[in-house]
Amino acid sequence: MTQLPAKPDSDSFPKKIVEAITGAIARIPSTEMTESPMPAEAARNVARQASLKAAAAAGTLGLPAGPLGWLTILPEMMKVWQIQTQMVADLAGVYGQTASLSREQMTYCLFRHGAAMAVRDLVVRMGERYLVKQVSLQALQVIAKKIGVKITQQALGKALSRWVPVVGAVGVAGYAYYDTAQVAKTAIELFERGIEPPENETRRLGTGTEPPLL
Template identity: 85%
Template sequence: MSELPAKPDSDGFAKKIVETITGAIARIPTTEMTESPMPAEAARTIARQASLKAAAAAGTLGLPPGPLGWLTIIPEMMKVWQIQTQMVADLAGVYGQTACLSREQMTYCLFRHGAAMAVRDLVVRMGERYLVKQVSLQAFQAIAKKIGVKISQRALGKAFSRWVPVVGAVGVAGYAYFDTAQVAKTAIELFERGLEPFPDALGGREPGLLESRESPPSD
């Protein structure tokens, strides 16, 4: 009877995830989508198609059992994030928000539901609109590190499910579908209300001064 191998080194795994995150959102994807007269309907279609695509990709990469399955964790995340970033760009297109789509907003959309504390200062709600804060490369790397630690802990906690053929792949696919749907939900809420740059709109005030009044979108 074969034994389960030890989990990958958590620090090294988290570092690889941080590198994957920064690579995934280093360039905002272009989109062929243009502003739609019925953006909500178009957005639902985009979200559904992307969720199915992410589920299929993750499920396929989750098929190899045992140690081989663990080796696909990073490629799976990379592929799913690639699908999600394109989805967010397409959603921005149908809502006419392509011009304001930034690295910070993309990060918020992708990880708000899974690492809320790490991205909570990137987007702040003020009235009926959302303000997007632009951060330095150093600050962005610090945010990516926080996200990486959070995601790596969750991924390692579920790693043993990959030891079971087919069953593990089904679970991976299901989570990818759910995760992509949550990314779409966050993006749609932002695009529906509209976005503005943070510094000029607040006259230089810091995000923390606003959060006592209004917090980021709720789950």
């Protein structure tokens, strides 16, 4: 009789995911991309290449089936986040915003589509532009924990598909492509519209007249 793989430790697995999230947003990667005269086209190329790279990496790590599949879940997510953080840095370069790229922006871009409620207060819309709220490292860690809860639920759900050889890997690759494309969409929208200078944060956020961007 076929048995489903045992779930990872209920305490250590979420903790490791939070640590991985914290690590992903802790450092802003450098980029060789410079401001493009045609940023929309350049951004699409960056997004497409990163999505394909993420799909290939996730698909390869998703090949082990059965109990071994559990062991590749976290490495797969970490690899995809590594590719995505580099993509966001490259997109910032394309739009000439490398110098202003922050951990808050990186967190928002990576997790807005998958954990919107956790990152909703990091960015607010001011007319046609965005204001990125600067928060403490402790606050970012709290946000990472909230994201971790959502990501853990998603990971446990996807893990069952790894029980099926090849088919599971195809599904993992497809999701990584989609996920990376969504990260790119958020980043492009953020950089394309422009970001308010940080010094306006206190005055703007204190009014309470603008709703958080979802």
